[in-house]
Amino acid sequence: MKRYLVPLLAVLFCSSARADEESAPVIVLHVNPVVGKNQCTAIDPLCNEVVTHGEVVDDSPDASYTVYMMANILQGDAIREVELGIWYIGEFDDANLTEGINVLSWTGCSDSETPSAEWPEKNSTNSMSFSSDVCQNRPASPAELTILGNFYVTAYSSSLMQTIPVPQNGTYTVTGCEEEPIPMSWPQAAGWIAFGNRSEGQGVNPCYFTPVKASTWGALKKSLR
DSSP: OGGGHHHHHHHTTSOSSOSSOTTSOEEEEEEEEOOOSOTTTSOOOBGGGOOOEEOOGGGOSOOEEEEEEEEEOSSSOOOOEEEEEEEEOEEEETTEEEEEEEEEEEEEOSSEEOOOTTTTSTTEEEEEEOOGGGGGSOOSSTTBOEEEEEEEEEEOSOEEEEEEOOTTTOOOEEEOTTOOEEEOOTTTTBOEEEESOOTTOSOBBTTTTBOOOTTOOGGGGGGGO
16 A cells, blocks of 8 residues: 555655646546535536545534546547556554545446456556547547546545556556557656645645645535536
8 A cells, every 4th residue: 555655745746837748648536525416417527626635524524525536638539448546545443444534435437347346445446438429529628527437435534545557567548539548647647635634735636736625616616516
């Protein structure tokens, strides 16, 4: 588990600009209030609307969230497939959570997926695919994000959450309409989120490498419908 912490911390010292070219793909995690139904269509997110921080149970009466995992190629291309892993701080003693977040469930939003048997446990993996029909209706904006799915999360104490390369083989790719997998640069392409007060900061939006607090909902109020 700890092998992913050092690269994650390195993200904090990147410049405020994108580390890669602006056409490089990214994976974004977004902290949203709990969405009870129609999770895959309840929000219509853009890169500048991403929230990377949430409160924990001790500091908030409601510390449960729908955490969206989304992808963007930043060149107006549609997403056909993404292959990656997930990592977070969530330690259990038998059935009792002792530290971090409890990931209670996953709702996939792609047309098909091939999760590992452990998904969505930490260090588990998933491959999510969309049909070729998406290429007939490409994103209207280069900043538009494609929703891959979402986690139902309760944050009991301070924690971090981030996508990672597949631990078994290092695969961390996104495929667009050209149907050639594009290797993503990790950790630069990997957005991460923080819950509670973390010395590492309040998360990173890889579209811009800027943290956003959950108290700044602004345009995200539309996601509450």
